[in-house]
Amino acid sequence: MCVEGNVPACERINMPINHDVTLGTGVRIFQPDLVNLYGCSIGDESKVGAFVEMQKGVRVGARCKVSSHTFICEGVDIEDEVFVGHGVVFINDRTPRATAEDGSLQTEADWKVVATKVHRRASIGSGAVILCGVTIGEGAMIGAGAVVTHDVPAGATVAGVPARLMRR
Ligand SMILES: CC(C)(COP(=O)(O)OP(=O)(O)OC[C@H]1O[C@@H](n2cnc3c(N)ncnc32)[C@H](O)[C@@H]1OP(=O)(O)O)[C@@H](O)C(=O)NCCC(=O)NCCS
Numbered sequence: 001m002c003v004e005g006n007v008p009a010c011e012r013i014n015m016p017i018n019h020d021v022t023l024g025t026g027v028r029i030f031q032p033d034l035v036n037l038y039g040c041s042i043g044d045e046s047k048v049g050a051f052v053e054m055q056k057g058v059r060v061g062a063r064c065k066v067s068s069h070t071f072i073c074e075g076v077d078i079e080d081e082v083f084v085g086h087g088v089v090f091i092n093d094r095t096p097r098a099t100a101e102d103g104s105l106q107t108e109a110d111w112k113v114v115a116t117k118v119h120r121r122a123s124i125g126s127g128a129v130i131l132c133g134v135t136i137g138e139g140a141m142i143g144a145g146a147v148v149t150h151d152v153p154a155g156a157t158v159a160g161v162p163a164r165l166m167r168r
Contacts, residue, residue, distance in 0.1 A: 024062060040072075043080060057113075061120065075113040075132065082118050085126035085144065090116055092132045119154065 017029065021037045024044035029035060031050040039056025042048065046060055049068030054060070058072050061080035066072070068086050075092040078084070092113045100110050114132035118124070122136045125144035136142065140152040143159025143166070152158050157166040 020056075049086070067126070073113075075115040076118070076130075077115065078118040079120040079122075079138075081121045083123040085124055085128065087127050088124050088130070089128075090130045090132075092116070094132055122152075125159075 016033055016035050016037065018038035020039050022041035024042060024046065026045040027042050027048070029048045034050040035048060036053040038054070040054040040058035040060070042060045043062030043064065045062055046064040046066070048066045049070070051069045052066055052072070054072045055074040057074045058076050060066060060072070060078045061082065063080055064078060064082045064084070066084045067088075070084050070086065070088040071090060072078070072084075073090050073092045076090045092115075093111055094114060096111070097106060100106050116130060116132055116134055118136045119138040119140070121139045122142070123140075124130065124136070124142040125146065127145045128142050129147045130136070131147070131149045134148055135151045136148070137152055137154030137156065139155045141157040142148060142152065142163065143157065145161070146159050146163040147161040148158065149162045152163070153168065156168050158164060159166050
């Protein structure tokens with residue numbers, strides 16, 4: 001049996017879109033039972049696919065598209081008109097650990113969120129991994145499968161592992 005916090009999963013309140021999520025006008029979430037959104041805000045007319053998780057503090061702007069299977073963690077700020085492909089993974093901790101030095105499970109007090117910014121009209125290809133602390137410039141294009149480790153200038157196209165400039 002799948003148990004979380006000593007409560008069987010089947011007895012937990014099934015609330016994939018938490019009450020603390022702020023949704024703008026005309027936001028479309030195609031499978032509201034198959035997402036995990038909490039403490040985030042999504043701007044007007046944006047679209048969100050299935051199996052997307054957005055953590056607390058995430059902001060997605062207006063008229064964005066967030067494709068299925070994408071994970072947007074705390075610390076990520078996405079401006080308007082951004083395209084996020086399928087299975088994109090953001091990161092907010094460069095050196096994660098499950099436990100503290102004493103072997104106890106880490107809490108929020110044991111690590112710091114490292115922020116990431118995506119400027120308007122940028123596009124992030126499917127399967128890309130965006131390391132923490134980077135800024136993706138306005139209108140930039142991130143290739144499918146890229147691992148973005150540095151800032152991406154406005155209008156630039158990057159691809160590869162690690163992501164390198166293809167063109168400006
Ligand atoms: C990065 C991208 C924008 C480049 O497109 P493009 O300018 O048309 O580039 P080309 O197809 O002409 O490829 C140019 C070179 O880059 C390589 N390349 C293209 N995309 C690449 C990628 N994502 N990663 C690594 N290399 C890539 C090509 O193999 C080619 O190399 P070659 O000259 O040695 O053959 C595009 O390939 C891409 O990844 N787009 C994202 C698509 C996506 O994820 N959509 C999601 C919704 S379905």
